[in-house]
């Protein structure tokens with residue numbers, strides 16, 4: 001390994017994104033002021049609000065990289081990055097269009113056939129078409145290549161059977177992108193014979209069962225496919241290339257702002273509380289004096305600032321056509337752990353105890369604490385990512 | 397990456413590696429750092445113009461931007477080069493900004509409150525020309541404005557400083573130098589400037605600029621050293637065998653290497669971003685990049701050093717192993733030019749101001 005190859009060089013965001021950022025910020029402030037949303041932690045996972053998705057799309061901020069010929073505004077990946085940062089930092093409810101926007105758009109633009117692009121991209125860009133992800137199965141978690149859902153050849157398509165699990169939002173999504181076996185594993189080549197299919201969920205043979213989270217939310221589902229017919233045109237990319245396609249998709253998924261900002265609104269609220277306490281307008285009764293509080297706040301914000309710089313460096317490299325695999329995995333490992341560290345700092349500095357029924361910081365804390373275990377699991381666990389990093393660094 | 401940057405990086409790395417093999421650097425630590433042994437390296441650096449990159453040619457520098465100077469500092473950190481390279485780059489930039497000539501030879505930079513009080517723990521103070529900067533025009537009589545007894549600064553200088561300026565002293569031969577060292581055996585000396593030093597009135601903001609540069613260059617040195625600690629550790633776990641296979645094969649070892657890589661990447665990303673932002677601390681409306689970068693570097697340095705030592709086992713703790721040249725620097729540098737606690741407190745206060753103004757943390761963080 002060459003020294004200094006860990007990170008792509010720093011590339012500041014194009015100056016023109018400043019104006020876009022200001023527009024998005026103003027829009028979000030207006031939405032909040034009008035009471036159309038309340039900031040929440042992890043709202044990209046659990047804040048499902050279709051009306052909000054449509055309003056955001058009306059401004060051209062959903063499916064931003066979809067070219068005009070498919071009904072999108074055709075903007076750059078870095079412009080999308082800025083919009084995503086802003087909505088996450090505001091804790092806005094973007095879960096409905098999240099998968100469509102982050103995963104399906106780049107995937108279809110890269111691998112999709114003309115029919116698929118025409119079928120889905122325009123409605124995605126209108127903020128009306130929601131997708132889920134069908135990777136995990138009961139016996140295939142970290143070991144994704146162990147998926148058993150399988151398609152058998154049928155006239156003009158595939159007949160698909162199997163069970164997917166942990167499928168976020170499947171009960172409200174139009175379709176999901178499933179990884180399944182369409183051919184045998186080739187001896188020791190376990191990654192051969194896998195393919196990606198877009199499967200419409202409202203059709204015969206699809207059963208969706210809720211799995212209730214410890215928060216009480218219905219977010220996860222089990223999706224059982226029983227001889228579901230999937231026409232050939234719903235195949236994404238090439239039959240048998242599913243593994244390579246999924247891995248390139250995961251790289252996008254790893255280094256985005258959502259890997260550091262899931263608890264940002266809690267930090268922001270905490271800073272507000274500390275500032276109010278310091279100025280004596282209100283006595284929150286925190287456990288530490290002001291100097292200690294400032295130091296702890298400074299520590300976590302400096303780490304957050306640094307994580308963001310890392311994520312920006314990766315985004316710049318991705319936009320430049322590079323694939324900074326190590327750095328992307330590192331953003332997720334460091335960033336998702338930081339998301340939990342923010343919760344600990346908030347617990348240390350506020351007098352509030354987590355209270356699911358509270359409308360202020362205690363309620364936000366409750367939501368964050370219960371969501372935290374997922375931060376380092378979803379999208380490939382941190383242990384698996386660190387294994388990838390170690391191998392990429394040349395550990396044999 | 398431009399070809400020019402790439403060339404600079406290889407040039408400096410090759411030069412430093414050639415002159416800084418483990419045994420030579422190891423011999424320079426302890427209490428026996430000897431200027432005579434490093435003259436050749438220093439001359440080679442000067443001859444190629446590498447000691448004054450980042451300062452404009454008009455001022456006597458080699459030209460090039462801050463990013464180029466940053467590459468050199470990172471390389472110096474990686475090589476554990478026992479010469480004041482980063483210090484010289486920084487001091488020259490301060491002189492150039494103040495419109496002063498850059499003297500020949502190695503330089504070192506210090507920010508001080510009072511020119512009468514000996515400067516503490518100045519890097520290479522015994523060898524380099526000390527450039528000291530301060531915002532406070534020494535002790536003055538509150539009624540008359542005259543220098544208090546023993547003050548070095550002339551009355552004229554005081555009135556200059558009074559009218560919004562700051563002082564800067566250049567001392568090539570300080571009256572007194574008391575040798576000291578840090579954990580890596582790098583000279584950290586007490587320097588008494590003395591009346592012979594050349595005092596100048598410099599524009600307001602010079603001291604802040606110098607302070608920012610000190611933190612920035614220290615962060616870059618740490619980034620270089622952290623990367624080297626990672627490289628050494630990766631090589632070691634691939635080579636060392638236990639239980640019949642390389643340590644690298646054990647998943648626990650892999651996890652630790654990746655954790656270390658995360659810290660190194662974070663330190664590097666922060667330092668690079670601070671280079672892009674420049675050493676200024678801004679108007680307080682946004683994160684001061686240098687402060688955040690130094691805080692991050694100071695905090696991460698300990699984690700990196702700890703994992704490196706754990707994975708090296710006992711051999712890494714010996715005097716003759718290369719690792720300690722890097723880790724002793726990490727342990728010293730993290731507390732020099734702004735320890736973590738100081739940076740975090742400064743940043744935290746700035747964050748609280750942002751929160752207090754009602755704009756929230758986000759505009760401050762992204763500003």
Ligand SMILES: Cc1cc2nc3c(=O)[nH]c(=O)nc-3n(C[C@H](O)[C@H](O)[C@H](O)COP(=O)(O)OP(=O)(O)OC[C@H]3O[C@@H](n4cnc5c(N)ncnc54)[C@H](O)[C@@H]3O)c2cc1C
Pocket residue numbers: 045132133134135136137140141142143165166167168169373374375377378379380381382383384387647
């Ligand atoms: C909030 C959330 C949303 C999700 N949404 C979706 C979704 O929409 N669609 C979808 O398909 N999936 C989704 N998932 C599932 C997610 O992808 C899996 O949880 C993840 O891949 C891990 O699989 P698992 O839960 O079966 O854990 P396991 O693979 O059983 O792992 C359990 C533990 O063992 C560790 N481990 C396993 N193998 C190794 C190894 N080789 N070395 C070291 N440690 C190892 C893991 O790191 C983990 O700590 C979601 C998960 C969460 C938490």
